[in-house]
Amino acid sequence: MNSVTPPAKLTPKDFATDQEVRWCPGCGDYAILKGVQKTLADIGARPEKTVFISGIGCAARFPYYMATYGFHTIHGRAPTFATGVKLANPDLDVWVVSGDGDALSIGGNHLIHMLRRNVNLQFLLFNNEIYGLTKGQYSPTSRAGTRSPSTPLGSVDNPISATQLALASGARFVARSIDNQIKHMPVVLARAHAHAGASFVEIFQNCIVYNDGVFNDFTAKDKVANQQIAVENGQPLLFGTNKQKGLYIQPAAFEIEVVTLGENGITEADVLVHDETNKVLATLLAGLQGPDFPVAIGVLYCDPAPSYEEGVQVVKDRAPSKTEGDLNALLRTGHTWQVDAKS
Amino acid sequence: MSTNTAFKNEAPNEAPRQSLDSAVVRFAGDSGDGMQVTGGQFTLSAALAGNNLATFPDFPAEIRAPVGTTFGVSSFQINFGSSVIKTSGDDFDLLVAMNPAALFVELKGLKQGGIIVVDKGSFSDRNLRKAGYEENPLENGTLDAYRLIQLDISQLTLDAVKEHGLSNKEALRCKNFWTLGYVYWMFAHKRKETIDFLRTKFAKRPDIAEANISALNAGHSLGETSEAADGFQGFAIPKSEDAAPGLYRTVMGSEALAWGLTAGAQLANLHMTFCSYPITPASSVLHQLSNMSEYNVSTFQAEDEIAAVCAAIGASYAGTLGVTSSSGPGIALKGEAIGLAIGIEIPLVVVNTQRAGPSTGLPTKTEQSDLYQAVYGRNADSPLVVLAARSPAHCFEVAVEAVRLATKYMTPVMVLSDGYIGNAAEPWLIPDINAIEPFPVTFRADPEGFHPFVRDEETLARAWAIPGTPELMHRIGGIEKDYDTGHISYDPSNHQKMTDTRAAKIKGIANDIPAQTIAAGPDGGSVAVVGWGSTYGSINRAVSNLLDQGKQVSHIHLTNIWPLPANLGELLAGFDKVLVPEMNTGQLLTILRSEYLVPAKGINKVNGQPFKIRELEQAITAEMEG
Ligand SMILES: Cc1ncc(C[n+]2csc(CCOP(=O)(O)OP(=O)(O)O)c2C)c(N)n1
Ligand code: SF4
Ligand SMILES: [Mg+2]
Numbered sequence: 001m002n003s004v005t006p007p008a009k010l011t012p013k014d015f016a017t018d019q020e021v022r023w024c025p026g027c028g029d030y031a032i033l034k035g036v037q038k039t040l041a042d043i044g045a046r047p048e049k050t051v052f053i054s055g056i057g058c059a060a061r062f063p064y065y066m067a068t069y070g071f072h073t074i075h076g077r078a079p080t081f082a083t084g085v086k087l088a089n090p091d092l093d094v095w096v097v098s099g100d101g102d103a104l105s106i107g108g109n110h111l112i113h114m115l116r117r118n119v120n121l122q123f124l125l126f127n128n129e130i131y132g133l134t135k136g137q138y139s140p141t142s143r144a145g146t147r148s149p150s151t152p153l154g155s156v157d158n159p160i161s162a163t164q165l166a167l168a169s170g171a172r173f174v175a176r177s178i179d180n181q182i183k184h185m186p187v188v189l190a191r192a193h194a195h196a197g198a199s200f201v202e203i204f205q206n207c208i209v210y211n212d213g214v215f216n217d218f219t220a221k222d223k224v225a226n227q228q229i230a231v232e233n234g235q236p237l238l239f240g241t242n243k244q245k246g247l248y249i250q251p252a253a254f255e256i257e258v259v260t261l262g263e264n265g266i267t268e269a270d271v272l273v274h275d276e277t278n279k280v281l282a283t284l285l286a287g288l289q290g291p292d293f294p295v296a297i298g299v300l301y302c303d304p305a306p307s308y309e310e311g312v313q314v315v316k317d318r319a320p321s322k323t324e325g326d327l328n329a330l331l332r333t334g335h336t337w338q339v340d341a342k343s
Numbered sequence: 344m345s346t347n348t349a350f351k352n353e354a355p356n357e358a359p360r361q362s363l364d365s366a367v368v369r370f371a372g373d374s375g376d377g378m379q380v381t382g383g384q385f386t387l388s389a390a391l392a393g394n395n396l397a398t399f400p401d402f403p404a405e406i407r408a409p410v411g412t413t414f415g416v417s418s419f420q421i422n423f424g425s426s427v428i429k430t431s432g433d434d435f436d437l438l439v440a441m442n443p444a445a446l447f448v449e450l451k452g453l454k455q456g457g458i459i460v461v462d463k464g465s466f467s468d469r470n471l472r473k474a475g476y477e478e479n480p481l482e483n484g485t486l487d488a489y490r491l492i493q494l495d496i497s498q499l500t501l502d503a504v505k506e507h508g509l510s511n512k513e514a515l516r517c518k519n520f521w522t523l524g525y526v527y528w529m530f531a532h533k534r535k536e537t538i539d540f541l542r543t544k545f546a547k548r549p550d551i552a553e554a555n556i557s558a559l560n561a562g563h564s565l566g567e568t569s570e571a572a573d574g575f576q577g578f579a580i581p582k583s584e585d586a587a588p589g590l591y592r593t594v595m596g597s598e599a600l601a602w603g604l605t606a607g608a609q610l611a612n613l614h615m616t617f618c619s620y621p622i623t624p625a626s627s628v629l630h631q632l633s634n635m636s637e638y639n640v641s642t643f644q645a646e647d648e649i650a651a652v653c654a655a656i657g658a659s660y661a662g663t664l665g666v667t668s669s670s671g672p673g674i675a676l677k678g679e680a681i682g683l684a685i686g687i688e689i690p691l692v693v694v695n696t697q698r699a700g701p702s703t704g705l706p707t708k709t710e711q712s713d714l715y716q717a718v719y720g721r722n723a724d725s726p727l728v729v730l731a732a733r734s735p736a737h738c739f740e741v742a743v744e745a746v747r748l749a750t751k752y753m754t755p756v757m758v759l760s761d762g763y764i765g766n767a768a769e770p771w772l773i774p775d776i777n778a779i780e781p782f783p784v785t786f787r788a789d790p791e792g793f794h795p796f797v798r799d800e801e802t803l804a805r806a807w808a809i810p811g812t813p814e815l816m817h818r819i820g821g822i823e824k825d826y827d828t829g830h831i832s833y834d835p836s837n838h839q840k841m842t843d844t845r846a847a848k849i850k851g852i853a854n855d856i857p858a859q860t861i862a863a864g865p866d867g868g869s870v871a872v873v874g875w876g877s878t879y880g881s882i883n884r885a886v887s888n889l890l891d892q893g894k895q896v897s898h899i900h901l902t903n904i905w906p907l908p909a910n911l912g913e914l915l916a917g918f919d920k921v922l923v924p925e926m927n928t929g930q931l932l933t934i935l936r937s938e939y940l941v942p943a944k945g946i947n948k949v950n951g952q953p954f955k956i957r958e959l960e961q962a963i964t965a966e967m968e969g
Contacts, residue, residue, distance in 0.1 A: 017818070019830065048813045053657075056821075064818050064831065069810035071660055072820025073653065074683050080650040084657025084665065085810070087643055088616050092661065092810050113646040316636050325637035327605055328776045334592060335387055335536060336773065341588035 012037040015047065017067045023058060028179035028205035032126060033065055035177075035185035036095075040068075043190050050093045053082045055107060057099035057133045059126035059205070076107025079114035079123070083308075086119050090309040093193075094121040101131045104140040104160055115169035118197040120307040122189070125162055125200070126179075128207035129214050136210030148210075163286035166200040167279060167301060173199040174282060174301040178219050179206055184230065184297065191299050197307045218295045229294040231285060233302070236271040239294050246271030256284050258293060277303040360531060360579040365394075365424020367432030368526065371449045372441030374408050374417045377519040382419025384523060384540060386768050388532035389423040390593045393582030396423035397734075397880060399431035399953065400766045404623075404707045411473040416448045425581045429880035431767065433955040437529070439522055441465060441496070443474035458490045460525065462518065464497030494565070496521055503561035507554040517558035524562025529577045534559055587772055594771040596735035596764035597627035600694060603742025605638050606776050607692075608664045610743065611750045612783040616658030617666045618643040618651040623706045624762040625670045625696035648673035652680040652693070659689045660819075662786060662809035664746060668694035670762075671713045672702065678721050681755050685725045685845065687819045688796075688805045690749035692742075697761040699951055708951030709763035711876050712927035717757045718905050718934065724842050726849040728752070729905035731759040733879035736771040738764065741902060744856075747782050752852060753804040759904070761926075763877045763953055790814040794829035802855075803848035852906050859908035863887050864897030867917030870967055873943070874924055875901040875931055878954055882924055885959035896963060901931070912939045922946055922966050924959055 015037040023029045040050065050068035054060035056075035063070030069092075073081045078096045085094055103111050103125045114123070130148070131137045138148040138155040141162065145154040166174045173195040177185040185203065192199035204215045213220075218227035229239040229247070237247035240260075248259040249272055259266045275281060282301035288294060306314075368385070372378045379400055389396050399420040408415030422432030434454040440446035442465040453459065466481055480486055481493055500521040504514045520541070527534055538556050545552035566577065608615035617640060619629040633642045641663075645651035648669050655665030667677065674695045684691045697713045699705035713720075717729045728748050732741040738760060745756040787793060787806040795817040796805045808815040817829060825832035826840050862879075863886045874882045879900050886898040899914065901907070915921055915935070921943035923932040929945040936943055946962040948954065 019818075047816050049811060051661075051810045054820075063820070066818075067816055069816050070818035070820070071657075071687075072818065072822065073656075074679055074821060077649060077653045077680065080645065080653035081657035081660070083643070083645075083650075084616065084618065084654030084659075085661040087641055087654065088614070088658040088661035088663040088665075089809075089811060109646055110650055113650065312641070316641075319636045321637050323637070324639065325635070327602065327609060327638055330635075330638070331592070331602060331773050331776075332590065335391060336590050336592045337391055337393065338590055339393075339586045339588050339772075 012041045015040045019064050024209050026208040031179045039186040039189040052095050053078050054097040055102040057102045059099035062097040079110040083119050096123045100127045100141040101139045112169040115171040115198050117308040122192045122199045125202045126205040128205045130211040132207045162202045171200045172197045172305050175201045175299045176297045178204045217290050227290050229296050231274045231298040233276040360576045363578050363580050367422045367435040368437045369420045369435040370439045371418040371445035374415045376441045378417045378419050381519045381523050384537045394423040395428040395583045397428050397431045398768045411470045413444045413448050416445050425583045429884040443470045447474040460492045462496035463493040464495040500558050503558045504554040507550050517555045520555040521558035521562040524559035525566050528563045528566025589772045591770050593768045595768045596738045599738035601631035603739035607743040607746025610781045614663040615640045616663045618654040619668045620648045620651045622670045622673050624765050628668045648676040652677035656684050666692040670698045671700050682721045682725050683821050684755045688753040691755040692745045694758045696765045705951050709761045710926050714930035728756040731876045735769045750784050761877050796829040853909040856903045858910045862898040862900045869895040870920045871897050871918035872922045873899045881954040884956045
């Protein structure tokens with residue numbers, strides 16, 4: 001008998017392993033783990049078709065806690081392993097999990113190239129603005145002046161914007177969420193999954209041990225309304241306790257301003273409407289920072305283009321012969337000569 | 344004998360061609376003179392004439408060095424003949440010098456009494472100065488010890504191609520084919536294949552194709568018409584008689600490697616994912632395979648060597664054969680990832696086409712100095728398999744064997760080639776792939792008793808379970824894994840066990856590779872000369888010559904560098920002395936001394952040129968007498 005039973009609907013728990021989770025108590029990574037497990041259940045992911053690939057860092061321990069295929073590789077290189085996996089088997093559903101050091105410092109080059117190639121996978125960057133695993137040194141996203149074991153008097157380097165880097169690298173899907181936004185995150189992750197091509201998601205993650213509260217100025221409960229803006233395609237870019245504030249661009253200026261509805265004759269019609277296919281807007285949104293501006297979360301940019309795997313297939317189809325080559329025959333093409341057996 | 348003009352002597356005509364057993368010819372000219380194409384065509388014509396042969400392309404590092412300079416000289420050497428040819432030859436019998444710089448650089452390698460063919464037309468004051476000549480060597484008697492054939496090749500070429508209406512510059516570019524035509528006449532080679540080659544190569548510029556053909560024919564007919572006057576009738580080299588019967592072709596090392604990897608993947612029943620980043624002299628393998636997508640091969644040019652090896656590992660993880668290829672500096676970058684592949688025990692083939700170093704070193708010159716890197720060059724106790732090809736054609740079987748061992752033992756395998764092997768060509772008895780014993784991979788599908796590090800009792804290889812397989816979901820990675828469950832383990836005694844197991848697995852391969860044989864001489868006695876890689880031809884010929892002189896000496900050549908063949912220690916113990924010639928400062932030497940505690944001695948050089956036979960004979964003799 002060979003009847004096909006539809007796969008049972010899986011719950012978030014079905015995506016959890018029996019391995020003891022080893023992050024520090026209170027680490028933001030726990031919430032992200034829950035969010036991802038919920039997303040996989042929501043989208044009906046098949047564990048045997050799903051692969052989590054990571055580099056090194058606290059964030060990169062992630063695959064051990066997912067009851068899917070998992071590959072914990074080396075520091076910074078996860079995008080390259082993932083690219084190899086997708087080259088070998090484009091049908092696999094690949095998620096890369098990385099930290100700010102892993103993705104933007106040692107692995108910056110690979111991230112750029114994976115994004116510009118548009119490899120069809122989801123890339124999650126857990127940004128805690130610190131090197132967690134190596135005990136708290138400043139990272140490429142740490143703000144200048146960060147005091148850490150390696151910068152006791154404050155760091156000098158300017159931080160990099162992960163989302164702006166992704167956009168500049170040619171990413172066709174760029175989004176943000178926050179570890180404590182347990183409703184928002186699965187929605188963004190599901191969008192990332194639905195997008196064909198490389199989907200880049202930055203998740204602000206609190207490292208309770210080495211960088212506690214670094215995002216409080218926009219993630220604390222009392223800051224959410226006025227220091228965050230959750231963008232949605234086709235919707236006006238409004239925020240504030242009563243959605244009374246909006247983002248506005250003066251005609252002929254390239255700068256975003258915050259305006260208040262009802263002041264200076266401003267109405268909702270004056271407020272910018274989010275267009276996630278507009279890369280200029282996405283880049284501006286990605287650059288917004290407190291205290292003068294809210295931090296933008298949600299899908300900043302989504303404008304699909306053919307994936308790398310599709311491109312590879314297109315090029316393969318250009319090969320002169322469509323049938324599988326006969327290697328024995330190939331070795332015998334060109335100039336050959338026969339040496340006869342001596343009689 | 345020297346003649347200052349080729350054709351002035353009164354001489355008997357109709358003399359037969361002079362019969363030779365073999366000849367060494369070196370074509371030398373400016374980088375832009377097309378010496379490599381000329382050499383390639385000559386190689387083909389020699390092969391089609393039924394000769395054995397070995398070649399040595401020797402070109403400068405600069406893509407376009409300034410015209411006429413000594414560092415812009417590009418050369419191609421070929422040794423061809425009717426008996427067994429082992430090397431591209433020591434000193435050459437014929438030097439073709441297209442300009443003063445070529446003559447200046449190459450003359451020292453010409454035999455006393457050898458023939459020089461020069462393009463007299465290029466010996467202008469300016470070119471002489473650029474080459475470093477204060478006087479014109481064609482005129483001051485310094486070449487009297489040679490047989491000098493000076494022809495105004497530049498002018499003769501211009502005359503020959505006039506009718507095709509090319510620009511002066513384009514017309515002069517045909518010089519190399521004029522010269523080739525003349526050298527074809529010297530050795531009675533046929534022109535047809537070269538004519539076909541030109542028509543294909545310049546299909547879009549038939550005027551250029553026809554001009555080159557006219558030049559080729561003109562060079563050839565000059566030889567024919569001048570012979571009677573000079574008394575020089577050209578040479579005849581009989582067909583080789585000792586080749587095994589079958590169908591032959593010439594093959595370069597990079598081609599043989601690409602085909603061998605492809606054949607290996609087929610025999611393993613796997614798709615191959617070849618990931619690389621360009622570097623001299625390794626890129627030709629990438630180019631070759633990029634053209635072979637119909638043969639179940641994908642290629643990926645990564646952003647750097649680290650990305651290339653990691654993508655290859657990812658591709659193996661997902662169930663294809665991951666292969667990466669580079670030269671020493673790139674292999675250094677791959678080190679950490681190779682360590683991961685050792686830790687997760689995944690098949691991976693890493694090809695190193697070695698070049699002279701350290702750092703950028705001499706990128707186009709050959710060396711064998713990455714042996715330590717291959718065997719030891721990673722952090723921690725991280726054993727893998729190392730194989731070394733000894734000649735261009737040998738790359739094929741080494742590549743097949745690399746795939747067999749990588750897949751059977753779930754291990755990275757390093758294949759060592761070098762710049763010389765990669766670019767050199769030799770005749771190859773084309774193998775029948777269907778006659779090679781296949782070694783198909785079976786992926787783990789059975790969930791019963793599965794964990795990622797469950798091992799085959801005999802080979803110690805772990806199960807290869809690939810993503811997409813129901814019920815086998817598992818996690819692997821660089822953190823040490825528990826021997827019994829495959830989960831992360833920080834237990835020190837487990838680490839001891841896993842380290843021992845990884846080492847034992849690689850060591851056990853010694854029982855699955857051929858026993859070491861003797862390449863020449865008795866299997867015990869006074870002196871064993873032990874080599875590896877591209878020194879094969881020189882060592883073998885040197886030892887054979889010494890054997891002919893009645894000396895007691897043997898040649899042992901290693902393909903299996905790690906693990907070493909199981910019988911090697913015993914074999915070496917049967918000799919009073921062990922000599923190890925290498926193009927490095929003594930790397931195999933160190934390994935043999937440390938593995939077998941033999942008082943081996945090295946014969947070493949690193950001047951970017953392969954060993955000469957004579958050099959080795961002298962060094963071996965000196966050691967035997969010393
Ligand atoms: C080649 C290499 N260099 C350095 C390290 C040490 N190292 C491990 S994780 C890490 C930084 C991790 O920071 P991040 O990526 O932000 O991850 P987090 O721990 O904060 O989640 C470093 C420097 C390493 N494992 N490998
Ligand atoms: S160090 Fe920070 S990031 Fe790492 S597990 Fe602890 S809290 Fe989380
Ligand atoms: Mg971090």
